[in-house]
Amino acid sequence: xxxxxxxxxxxxxxxxxxxxxxxxxxxxxxxxxxxxxxxxxxxxxxxxxxxxxxxxxxxxxxxxxxxxxxxxxxxxxxxxxxxxxxxxxxxxxxxxxxxxxxxxxxxxxxxxxxxxxxxxxxxxxxxxxxxxxxxxxxxxxxxxxxxxxxxxxxxxxxxxxxxxxxxxxxxxxxxxxxxxxxxxxxxxxxxxxxxxxxxxxxxxxxxxxxxxxxxxxxxxxxxxxxxxxxxxxxxxxxxxxxx
Amino acid sequence: xxxxxxxxxxxxxxxxxxxxxxxxxxxxxxxxxxxxxxxxxxxxxxxxxxxxxxxxxxxxxxxxxxxxxxxxxxxxxxxxxxxxxxxxxxxxxxxxxxxxxxxxxxxxxxxxxxxxxxxxxxxxxxxxxxxxxxxxxxxxxxxxxxxxxxxxxxxxxxxxxxxxxxxxxxxxxxxxxxxxxxxxxxxxxxxxxxxxxxxxxxxxxxxxxxxxxxxxxxxxxxxxxxxxxxxxxxxxxxxxxxxxxxxxxxxxxxxxxxxxxxxxxxxxxxxxxxxxxxxxxxxxxxxxxxxxxxxxxxxxxxxxxxxxxxxxxxxxxxxxxxxxxxxxxxxxxxxxxxxxxxxxxxxxxxxxxxxxxxxxxxxxxxxxxxxxxxxxxxxxxx
Numbered sequence: 001x002x003x004x005x006x007x008x009x010x011x012x013x014x015x016x017x018x019x020x021x022x023x024x025x026x027x028x029x030x031x032x033x034x035x036x037x038x039x040x041x042x043x044x045x046x047x048x049x050x051x052x053x054x055x056x057x058x059x060x061x062x063x064x065x066x067x068x069x070x071x072x073x074x075x076x077x078x079x080x081x082x083x084x085x086x087x088x089x090x091x092x093x094x095x096x097x098x099x100x101x102x103x104x105x106x107x108x109x110x111x112x113x114x115x116x117x118x119x120x121x122x123x124x125x126x127x128x129x130x131x132x133x134x135x136x137x138x139x140x141x142x143x144x145x146x147x148x149x150x151x152x153x154x155x156x157x158x159x160x161x162x163x164x165x166x167x168x169x170x171x172x173x174x175x176x177x178x179x180x181x182x183x184x185x186x187x188x189x190x191x192x193x194x195x196x197x198x199x200x201x202x203x204x205x206x207x208x209x210x211x212x213x214x215x216x217x218x219x220x221x222x223x224x225x226x227x228x229x230x231x232x233x234x235x236x237x238x239x240x241x242x243x
Numbered sequence: 244x245x246x247x248x249x250x251x252x253x254x255x256x257x258x259x260x261x262x263x264x265x266x267x268x269x270x271x272x273x274x275x276x277x278x279x280x281x282x283x284x285x286x287x288x289x290x291x292x293x294x295x296x297x298x299x300x301x302x303x304x305x306x307x308x309x310x311x312x313x314x315x316x317x318x319x320x321x322x323x324x325x326x327x328x329x330x331x332x333x334x335x336x337x338x339x340x341x342x343x344x345x346x347x348x349x350x351x352x353x354x355x356x357x358x359x360x361x362x363x364x365x366x367x368x369x370x371x372x373x374x375x376x377x378x379x380x381x382x383x384x385x386x387x388x389x390x391x392x393x394x395x396x397x398x399x400x401x402x403x404x405x406x407x408x409x410x411x412x413x414x415x416x417x418x419x420x421x422x423x424x425x426x427x428x429x430x431x432x433x434x435x436x437x438x439x440x441x442x443x444x445x446x447x448x449x450x451x452x453x454x455x456x457x458x459x460x461x462x463x464x465x466x467x468x469x470x471x472x473x474x475x476x477x478x479x480x481x482x483x484x485x486x487x488x489x490x491x492x493x494x495x496x497x498x499x500x501x502x503x504x505x506x507x508x509x510x511x512x513x514x515x516x517x518x519x520x521x522x523x524x525x526x527x528x529x530x531x532x533x534x535x536x537x538x539x540x541x542x543x544x545x546x547x548x549x550x551x552x553x554x555x556x557x558x559x560x561x562x563x564x565x566x567x568x569x570x571x572x573x574x575x576x577x578x579x580x581x582x583x584x585x586x587x588x589x590x591x592x593x594x595x596x597x598x599x600x601x602x603x604x605x606x607x608x609x610x611x612x613x614x615x616x617x618x619x620x621x622x623x624x625x
Contacts, residue, residue, distance in 0.1 A: 064619075072535050073619040093539060100537020111532040115252035125536045127245050136245075172536075 019048040019180065019212050020069060025078030025088075027064055027235075038064045040235040041078070051206040051213045053226035061235040062216040063184060069214060070182045071099045083179045100128045104173030108185035110165040112157040112172075118164075119144065119153035122171045129176070143171035147201060163194030170201060174211070181205065183215040187222050199225040246546060253550050254557075256522070261554070264518045268558025268601075269565065271511030272594060274504045276566020276586055279593070284577070284584030294456035296353060296482040297463055298448055301475040305445040308436070310477070311346075313469055314449055319462040321454050324349035325446040327435060329399035331408070331428065333384055333392070340380055342394060342408070342428045344435035347375075353452045356418050363388070363414025371434045374410040377425035381415045388412050394428065400440045408438070423582035450482075459484075515558075516605045519551045523609035527616060534618040544610050551609075552602030559598035563591060 027039040038061045046052055054062045067073035068080055071087050080088045087098060112121045122140040131139070144150050147167040157165050166186060173181055183202065187195030203225050205211040215226060223229045231238040254261055299306070299314060308325065315323045324345055331342040347367050351357060359367070359375060367373045376386060386392060394408045401408070410430055418424050436443055453462050463479035470477045480488075523530070533543055567586045574584050 067619040070535070073617075096534070096537055096539045099535070103537075105532075105535050107532075111528065113249075113252075113529055113532070115256050116249065120248055120252075124249075124533070127249075128537050128542075133245065 018045045019050070019083060020044070020046040020214075021079075021081045022065075022068070023079045023081075025065075025068065025075045025080060027061070027068065027073070028076045038235050039068075039075070042235070042237060044230075044237065046212065046214060048212055049206070049210050051203070051225075051227040052215065053223035053229040054214065054216045054232060055218065055220070055223050055229055056232035056238070060232040062232055065232070066182050066184060066214060066216050069180070070103045070105060071095045100125060101176065102179040104176070104178040104181045106166070106169050106173045106181060106183040106186045108188040110157070110162075110169045110189075112165055112168055114157050117154050117156055118149060118160065118168045118171075121157070121168055122153075122175050124172060125176045139175055140171070143175040144168070146174070147171045161194065162190050163197055166190060166194070166198050167201065170198070170205075174205065179212065181211050181213045183213060183217075185217055186215060187217070187219060192221075195219075195222065246549070250546065250550055250553060253522075253526075253546075254553055260518060260522075264515055264554055265558040265561065267511045267514045268555055269562035271508045272559040272562025272598070273565040273569070274507055274562075275594060275597070276563045276590065277569060278501060278504050279590035280566065280570035280573075280584055280586045281581075283587045283590065284581030286583070292482040292486045293356075293452075294459075294481065294483050295452055295454075297451050297453060297459060297466075297479055298482055298485055299451065299466055299477050299479040300448045302478050303475050305442075305447060306449065306475060306477065308432075308444045308446055310470065311446075311449060314451060314466055317451075317462065317465050317469065319453050319455065319458050319465070320451045322349050322352035322452045323449055324353040325432065325449045327432060327446050328430075329396045331394045331396050333394060336395075336397070338384070340426055340428055342396070342430060344430050344432040346432050347429075350429065353450050356420055357416050357424075358418060359414050359416045363416075367413040370411060370413050371431050372410055373413040374428055374430045375414045375416050376412060376428050378415055378417055379422060379425035380428065381412075383426075386412055386415075388414060401438045402440050404440070421582040423578050451479075456481075512601055512605070515551075515555060515601065516608055519547075519554070519605045520609040520612075522550075523547060523612055527612065530613060530616055531618040531620075534616065540614065544613050547610055547613055548603060548606035551606030552599055555598045555602035555605060559594060559601075563594050 022042055022044040025039055025042045025044075026037065029036045029038060042061075042065070044065075054065065056062050064073065068075055068088075069082065071090075075088050078088070079086060083102060085098060085102075087095060090098060112118075113124070116124070119137070119140050122143050123136050126136040126139060129136075141150060141153060144153050147170050149164060149167050149171065152160060152164060152168075157168070160168065166189075170186075181202075186202065187198050190198060199222055202213055202215065206213050206227070213226075215222070217223050299310075306325075311323055311325055314320060326343055326345055328341065328343040328345075330339055332339045347364075351359060351364065363375060367375050374392075380386070390412045392410050392412060394410055396406045396408060400406060408430070410428070416429075432446070451462075451466070453459065459481040463481070466479045467477050530543055530547075533546075534540075538546075563586070570584060570586050574581075577584060
């Protein structure tokens with residue numbers, strides 16, 4: 001846990017070396033008899049410690065790009081390197097293992113397991129480690145404390161507000177101290193006040209704890225919290241991120 | 244075990260549905276347990292019969308004791324025993340047992356499964372009011388060898404008008420037969436016959452031990468031929484044949500029960516499979532989240548299978564437990580007919596195996612959904 005605590009509390013670094021690099025990434029789907037090109041020969045570099053917002057209209061390829069970065073989808077062509085590891089050619093098992101260690105997902109609809117308490121939800125990714133029950137619990141409580149929910153650990157998701165559910169989702173995403181946090185419309189289902197709190201939390205994770213964050217959003221207000229914003233349209237970058 | 248909270252939470256997710264599923268599985272396994280108990284009871288009947296024994300009954304009513312020496316003289320008959328007796332009790336009318344009046348030497352020759360020490364044999368053979376009892380009944384009432392025991396009869400009256408039969412305990416026999424056979428009180432036929440007020444010199448049946456089981460038909464014919472012009476006439480058959488007739492009569496019912504039972508069992512399995520499939524379908528997005536979090540296909544599949552096996556194991560254990568209790572209750576009323584009725588350990592073992600197999604089958608079908616599940620697609624749909 002010391003490594004986790006250290007990374008959670010260390011002062012935020014300045015933008016450093018490239019963490020994620022996409023080179024000529026194309027993604028096509030077969031829909032009916034048609035081939036749809038969702039991403040077209042996309043090149044992208046995300047430095048370590050960045051907080052990048054991905055904006056664009058529906059169907060522009062934002063979520064697909066994020067899924068590729070998170071290793072839950074594979075490119076049709078091109079290479080994806082994250083933290084020095086080429087993930088586009090990893091086998092299924094290796095990719096799953098890599099994802100468990102290096103990626104934290106934050107979803108628009110939180111996707112907490114309704115049958116588990118907040119604490120057990122946060123503990124879920126730690127079940128894939130060799131930590132003892134005590135250690136898992138300690139880390140889950142530390143993550144909950146970081147998102148300001150240490151008093152709500154025993155509550156089920158249905159007993160929490162939307163904002164609180166998203167905080168639990170964030171705690172679950174950071175509990176393994178991942179290399180990168182991927183947020184898919186994290187404030188999309190929240191009112192402005194709760195949304196601002198979540199954005200503030202993400203900003204703190206980035207600035208104070210050095211987490212690299214990539215956030216898909218439709219909301220310019222949310223995007224304004226990121227260090228950089230990237231616009232996408234029809235599977236292509238419209239604006240290169242500026243450093 | 245670290246996945247147990249997740250598994251248990253999922254099992255409890257929809258309590259009413261889980262209760263109905265458990266009830267369905269428990270009913271199926273209760274039926275399985277009862278059928279297995281019944282089959283064990285049937286097999287048990289065959290285990291206690293001997294191919295070397297034949298039974299002679301009256302075609303109508305009882306047989307005179309005078310038939311005994313004539314039967315013993317039939318070629319091929321090695322020894323003969325005969326039975327009469329009454330339902331007795333000790334101290335309290337609730338403490339009932341069977342008192343069998345027989346000829347001690349003949350009885351022990353015909354039934355070598357009954358084991359009695361040499362000293363006890365000698366004592367019993369020479370002691371007219373003497374008795375031997377089974378190990379279980381001796382233990383139950385704390386009877387000791389040499390003790391004088393007053394046995395009461397309800398309906399059988401002595402010549403002096405009393406219903407008390409004083410017997411001296413000469414020995415306690417042992418046997419590997421089912422427990423029912425360890426609860427008899429065996430007394431001298433002569434003592435019984437001399438004491439009863441009515442029905443003297445009659446027996447319920449003769450049982451003969453023959454030297455060659457292949458000669459059953461011939462010897463039976465010889466015995467019945469000897470009394471063909473007497474009244475009552477006799478009907479002799481091998482113990483095996485008598486038992487097989489009994490089992491055949493039950494057999495048809497057993498077959499129908501088995502078919503119906505198998506159909507019910509299969510239906511219950513379908514209910515479980517359907518419930519599991521529905522449960523997995525409802526949780527597609529949750530399984531996708533687990534995959535996104537880094538749970539491998541194997542782990543997610545293992546969770547689904549473990550949940551299914553958990554449901555069948557809990558339901559199955561409840562069902563087998565219920566069948567054990569039910570067969571115990573039924574045994575009380577049918578112990579004379581099916582003395583070995585009860586849930587055998589082998590059936591419990593088979594039941595546990597079936598719980599696992601059906602759990603795996605029930606989990607395997609929805610598992611296809613898990614294998615096909617792509618986290619990216621499932622999360623997009625959610």
